[in-house]
Amino acid sequence: MKTNLLKLYLNEFRKRKKKTSLITFAIAWGTLSLLLMMAFGRGLSNQFRIGFQGLGEDLIMFSGGLTSKAYQGLPKGRRIRFYVSDIDLLRRLVPEIKRISPESYVNVEVRYKDRETNRLLRGLHASYSPMRTTFAQMGGRFINPDDVKFSRRVVFLGWHLSEELFKGENPIDKEIFINRMPFKVIGVMKKKLQNSNYQGLDYDHVYIPLSTMALVNSQKFIDRIHIQPGERKYAGYVENRVKEILGEKYRFDKDDEYALDTFNTIEAGNIAGNVFTGIELFLGIIGGLTLLIAAVGVTNLMYAVVKERTREIGVKMAMGAKRRHIVWQFLLEALLIFVKGTFWGALIAFNIVGLVRSIPMSYEMTGMQSYLLRPEFSTDILITFVVVMGILVFFSGIFPALRASKMNPVDALRYE
Amino acid sequence: MIIDFRNIKKVYRTGSVSFEALKGVFLNIENGEFVSIMGPSGSGKSTLMNIIGCLDTPTGGSYYLEGRDVSGLTFDQLSEVRNQKVGFVFQGFNLLPYATAYENVELPMLYNGKRSSERKDRVAELLNMVGLYEWRSHRPTELSGGQQQRVAIARALAMDPPILLADEPTGNLDSQSGSEILKLFTSLWEGGRTILMVTHDTNIAAYSQRTIHILDGKVDLH
Numbered sequence: 001m002k003t004n005l006l007k008l009y010l011n012e013f014r015k016r017k018k019k020t021s022l023i024t025f026a027i028a029w030g031t032l033s034l035l036l037m038m039a040f041g042r043g044l045s046n047q048f049r050i051g052f053q054g055l056g057e058d059l060i061m062f063s064g065g066l067t068s069k070a071y072q073g074l075p076k077g078r079r080i081r082f083y084v085s086d087i088d089l090l091r092r093l094v095p096e097i098k099r100i101s102p103e104s105y106v107n108v109e110v111r112y113k114d115r116e117t118n119r120l121l122r123g124l125h126a127s128y129s130p131m132r133t134t135f136a137q138m139g140g141r142f143i144n145p146d147d148v149k150f151s152r153r154v155v156f157l158g159w160h161l162s163e164e165l166f167k168g169e170n171p172i173d174k175e176i177f178i179n180r181m182p183f184k185v186i187g188v189m190k191k192k193l194q195n196s197n198y199q200g201l202d203y204d205h206v207y208i209p210l211s212t213m214a215l216v217n218s219q220k221f222i223d224r225i226h227i228q229p230g231e232r233k234y235a236g237y238v239e240n241r242v243k244e245i246l247g248e249k250y251r252f253d254k255d256d257e258y259a260l261d262t263f264n265t266i267e268a269g270n271i272a273g274n275v276f277t278g279i280e281l282f283l284g285i286i287g288g289l290t291l292l293i294a295a296v297g298v299t300n301l302m303y304a305v306v307k308e309r310t311r312e313i314g315v316k317m318a319m320g321a322k323r324r325h326i327v328w329q330f331l332l333e334a335l336l337i338f339v340k341g342t343f344w345g346a347l348i349a350f351n352i353v354g355l356v357r358s359i360p361m362s363y364e365m366t367g368m369q370s371y372l373l374r375p376e377f378s379t380d381i382l383i384t385f386v387v388v389m390g391i392l393v394f395f396s397g398i399f400p401a402l403r404a405s406k407m408n409p410v411d412a413l414r415y416e
Numbered sequence: 417m418i419i420d421f422r423n424i425k426k427v428y429r430t431g432s433v434s435f436e437a438l439k440g441v442f443l444n445i446e447n448g449e450f451v452s453i454m455g456p457s458g459s460g461k462s463t464l465m466n467i468i469g470c471l472d473t474p475t476g477g478s479y480y481l482e483g484r485d486v487s488g489l490t491f492d493q494l495s496e497v498r499n500q501k502v503g504f505v506f507q508g509f510n511l512l513p514y515a516t517a518y519e520n521v522e523l524p525m526l527y528n529g530k531r532s533s534e535r536k537d538r539v540a541e542l543l544n545m546v547g548l549y550e551w552r553s554h555r556p557t558e559l560s561g562g563q564q565q566r567v568a569i570a571r572a573l574a575m576d577p578p579i580l581l582a583d584e585p586t587g588n589l590d591s592q593s594g595s596e597i598l599k600l601f602t603s604l605w606e607g608g609r610t611i612l613m614v615t616h617d618t619n620i621a622a623y624s625q626r627t628i629h630i631l632d633g634k635v636d637l638h
Contacts (some may be wrong), residue, residue, distance in 0.1 A: 004535075005526050012514045318469070318510075320495050320524050320575070322491075322495045410466050410472050
């Protein structure tokens with residue numbers, strides 16, 4: 001029965017003159033706004049997350065600072081420094097650590113043939129690679145444990161620096177000079193998006209085994225310790241244990257926030273993630289409000305439609321239509337008015353997103369474009385959209401529909 | 417008695433002003449009667465027809481339709497009564513302009529949930545009876561006044577209601593079409609249907625068995 005009444009209503013809708021083109025445009029515009037806001041908001045969020053992971057995934061970084069409290073008879077203002085032996089110590093005492101790598105850096109002269117430049121040199125261990133999302137392009141490799149064990153003179157280059165030094169040439173197995181000492185190039189960094197950094201962006205640096213660094217740098221202590229916990233939930237615990245162990249060894253209060261500089265990417269990522277969720281929500285609401293205005297237009301139109309069809313409503317009531325039949329009819333009409341506009345709005349939105357996504361990403365930029373070029377329509381966005389549309393359609397249509405159903409048949413039949 | 421009015425009153429209130437359209441009407445219509453209702457403007461004849469047809473409810477008194485008290489029913493319950501017990505024929509035809517003749521006749525059956533096959537047979541039967549089967553796919557704008565009214569009558573009979581209510585059914589028609597319609601009514605009455613017709617023309621009233629006169633909200637039972 002319902003399907004046949006549906007057919008009747010559809011027929012009537014199709015055959016009537018449609019003064020709805022302006023409304024359809026408004027709905028298309030609103031749909032487009034909402035969808036684009038959601039897709040670009042999500043893209044922004046995603047890209048930020050990816051960019052943030054460009055620094056490292058689930059990483060806790062420690063560097064030495066100055067004590068701010070007197071401790072165990074020692075004065076405040078002491079400089080805390082780490083040494084390579086701390087790496088094995090921590091690995092032994094904290095089994096929840098999955099990966100750990102030291103890092104030291106110093107500025108050096110880098111030369112290939114006649115091209116010379118100054119860059120930051122980083123000395124580290126093999127586990128640095130996965131922790132700091134620094135991977136080798138095909139045809140090359142990152143530093144491995146043997147390189148470290150044998151203090152080999154091998155070097156891994158940031159991709160931006162590599163392009164500058166080698167122009168079009170393949171850098172692998174070529175010899176470059178670091179502070180006048182020959183090193184063999186074993187790999188070049190794979191391009192990645194990075195928005196967070198210390199000492200400059202990774203793509204411009206030179207990487208060698210920490211043990212080899214003694215050739216270039218007489219510094220005995222290490223600048224940083226990178227730790228990756230086995231599971232994210234251990235991050236807080238691991239951070240604490242490291243502070244405890246190092247505090248005991250170097251005699252500083254583990255709760256002294258200035259003695260040890262800590263950067264916990266998991267925590268920072270969460271906070272930033274919340275900001276971006278907030279931004280997504282905000283953008284979505286703006287898009288939603290645009291669509292809402294169009295929906296109000298539909299309600300307005302529907303009130304006029306109901307008024308125009310007063311007599312017909314009276315006739316239908318005389319023929320036996322119950323109140324719900326009348327409500328259904330006008331709810332359906334509201335839906336049909338939305339359908340055309342929503343279809344076009346969605347079609348255009350999908351095409352715009354597809355077009356923007358096809359623009360190649362430039363990894364050199366940390367500017368706005370790397371965040372705006374990857375809008376995304378994930379499943380949850382589409383579901384949210386459908387739900388929001390459903391609610392809007394219902395509320396646009398229900399008030400005029402209820403008014404129609406509450407008409408007095410006698411008055412309706414008398415309406416001119 | 418198919419229609420039994422017991423002291424039916426209808427008062428219209430707009431703000432502080434109230435108007436008594438029906439002032440205590442007693443009315444008995446037997447099954448199978450063909451009755452005309454006549455009265456001047458403002459006499460309450462439209463109000464009377466509206467209440468008989470369950471388009472409106474009385475403010476006082478009781479209305480027994482086929483022995484059932486319908487005066488206190490809800491809107492949806494009255495819709496059912498309108499759907500099954502009463503067929504309306506209006507002066508202005510009141511066909512749905514964007515539906516075909518077939519779809520117009522089918523309408524009451526749609527609200528009753530009748531299956532497609534049932535509806536198909538019944539519509540064909542009715543359109544044949546009024547001689548318009550070949551015009552079933554035409555829209556009202558493509559039909560003459562007389563044809564439209566015949567479609568309207570077919571529609572009124574869709575659910576085979578015992579009562580047919582006609583409000584000035586020939587008012588918008590020329591005399592030839594008008595008499596065709598009245599002849600149709602006569603044959604329907606001869607077939608056993610109860611017909612109530614509002615008219616101001618005594619010539620038209622002559623087609624019926626008896627006439628009820630109404631004046632100032634009171635019925636003068638002949």
